[in-house]
Amino acid sequence: MRHSPVIPSRGPVPLADGTAPGRVPLVAVAHGSRDPRAAATVAALLDALTDRVPLDVRVAYLDHCAPTLGQALRGLEEAVVLPLLLTEAYHSRVDLPAVLNEARARDPRLRVHYGHTLGPHPLLLTALERRLAEAGVPAGDPDTAVVLVSAGSSDARANGVIAKLARQWRRSGWWTVTPAYASAASPTPAEAVAALRRAGAPRVVVAPYLLAPGYFADKVRRGTLEAGAEVVADVLGPAPELAEVLLERYEAAQRQPVSLAG
Structure with missing residues (x-):
């Protein structure tokens, strides 16, 4: 069974002997988008995870889509909650802990293991x-x-993570790697492409550090191609590396969950 982007749970995936796997259910929380491609991509990523490990996986969204995190948690006594976000910023530090604390206040029996963001x-x-x-x-x-x-954030720490990632990646041999932000910070992707062209870069390509297609991905593609980029890669989507990170975050959250203290 494949994930539907609007169905909150696919239910337990049976093991070979037909029994339930007995693992703590996972609630994966994505940002949400009006673009149906985004929810389909989240579903594909979670399918890649459950192809590796049989899990009861529920999907929740911060905005634009149902179900909410509170709705996805209903009926559960224990859950691992993982933000499908690529940087730690306001949503992971403030929004999600607040929702989880409200859910625990409504149902004190609920045990939540809150995990780290993907990146x-x-x-x-x-x-x-x-x-x-x-x-x-x-x-x-x-x-x-x-x-x-990256999508960009009003949180300077999140943007700093992208700048650090660019510096790390630069050491692998590229002519250079320049960070850019689709919103809330500068340079914009088009500005970064134009600056590299002026600097004499032989070839300029764009690597979207974005989870799913949608408004930002489309805007980045249009703007950077117009600015002179030769290649714009696809979003990360259900890459096998993301499924591996998601599994690692799931297991780590049960050993050492992130604090929900406000």
């Missing part, structure tokens, strides 16, 4: 290189400048 994680660089390779860009090409594009 930062070394495997996400591997996933970015996978998407570039699929677009015909070999990893670490010294004649290629990369614009690493």
Whole structure:
């Protein structure tokens, strides 16, 4: 059974002997989008996870889509809650802990293991290189400048994580790697592409550090191609590296959950 982007739970996946797996249910919380491609991508990522490990997985969204996190938690006595977000910012630090504390206040029996966001994680660089390779860009090409594009945040710490990731990635051999932000910070992706062109980069490509297609991904593609980018890679989506990170976060949340203290 594949995930429906609007169904809150796919239920337990039976083991070979027909029994329930007995694992703590996972509630994966995505940002949400009016674009149906985004929910379909989240569903595909969770399918990639449950292809590896049989889990009861529920999907929740912060905005634009149902169910909410509170709705997805109903009927559960214990859950691992993981933000499907690529950086730690307001949603993961404030919004989600507040919702989880409200849910526990309504039902004191509910045990929540809150996990870390997907990023930062070394495997996400591997996933970015996978998407570039699929677009015909070999990893670490010294004649290629990369614009690493995130959604952007009003939280300077989140944007700083992207800048640090760009510096780390630059050391793998690229002409350079420049961070850019689709909103709330500068440079914009188009500005970054134009600056690299002026600086004499032999080739400029764009690597979206975005989970799913939608408004930002479309805006980034249009703007950077108009600014002179030669290649715009696909979003990270259900890359196998993301499924691996998600499984790692699920297991870590049960050993050492993130504090929900406000």
